[in-house]
Amino acid sequence: DTAVSQTPKYLVTQMGNDKSIKCEQNLGHDTMYWYKQDSKKFLKIMFSYNNKELIINETVPNRFSPKSPDKAHLNLHINSLELGDSAVYFCASSHGGALAKNIQYFGAGTRLSVL
Amino acid sequence: DQQVKQNSPSLSVQEGRISILNCDYTNSMFDYFLWYKKYPAEGPTFLISISSIKDKNEDGRFTVFLNKSAKHLSLHIVPSQPGDSAVYFCAARAAGNKLTFGGGTRVLVKP
Numbered sequence: 001d002t003a004v005s006q007t008p009k010y011l012v013t014q015m016g017n018d019k020s021i022k023c024e025q026n027l028g029h030d031t032m033y034w035y036k037q038d039s040k041k042f043l044k045i046m047f048s049y050n051n052k053e054l055i056i057n058e059t060v061p062n063r064f065s066p067k068s069p070d071k072a073h074l075n076l077h078i079n080s081l082e083l084g085d086s087a088v089y090f091c092a093s094s095h096g097g098a099l100a101k102n103i104q105y106f107g108a109g110t111r112l113s114v115l
Numbered sequence: 116d117q118q119v120k121q122n123s124p125s126l127s128v129q130e131g132r133i134s135i136l137n138c139d140y141t142n143s144m145f146d147y148f149l150w151y152k153k154y155p156a157e158g159p160t161f162l163i164s165i166s167s168i169k170d171k172n173e174d175g176r177f178t179v180f181l182n183k184s185a186k187h188l189s190l191h192i193v194p195s196q197p198g199d200s201a202v203y204f205c206a207a208r209a210a211g212n213k214l215t216f217g218g219g220t221r222v223l224v225k226p
Contacts (some may be wrong), residue, residue, distance in 0.1 A: 004158070031212065043159070043204065043216040056213055090158055094212070102147065102212045106158030 006107035023091030031096035032074035121217035134192040138205030145207035
């Protein structure tokens with residue numbers, strides 16, 4: 001009954017490969033996010049979707065492509081993986097809307113290691 | 116350019132005493148501030164928040180203070196408990212429901 005679940009928890013792969021990380025939430029939220037936590041431990045927003053529509057798209061290489069089949073799922077596909085992509089990726093979800101408190105609920109993270 | 120900064124990377128405090136975590140921001144357009152707590156191998160979990168129109172919000176042992184003129188907020192935990200040992204992130208909200216996080220402060224509560 002995990003609220004925000006990400007799979008896999010760990011991902012080890014070679015440079016140049018393509019990989020996907022999946023995220024699902026059962027909180028009934030309409031907005032989902034992807035964050036990257038780098039080696040310096042900063043959490044930075046990458047993307048945000050509201051009802052399957054992209055609303056935040058930070059300066060992220062276009063090798064990263066989020067896909068939202070429905071509002072409960074936001075997957076992250078990464079093409080041609082590079083060493084610098086090694087990080088922990090967190091999925092989150094929240095209610096949307098300007099009046100919402102925007103309390104984001106996070107998944108446990110996916111640790112990606114590119115060799 | 117870091118818009119949200121937590122200048123103390125770590126803090127050690129005795130059980131039962133007060134923990135004070137600080138956070139500074141530069142963007143005056145932030146309208147909501149949140150604190151998250153993170154244990155190893157887990158995602159951040161929401162702790163407490165404050166609107167930019169308030170200067171204090173209290174929830175049990177946790178109190179957040181906001182000084183808008185100084186662009187500074189702090190989190191007070193009293194009394195500190197060993198289970199409070201974690202990394203605490205300050206976050207600020209701007210338009211589009213976008214959160215900007217600080218770099219985190221690792222708190223160690225000694226029994």
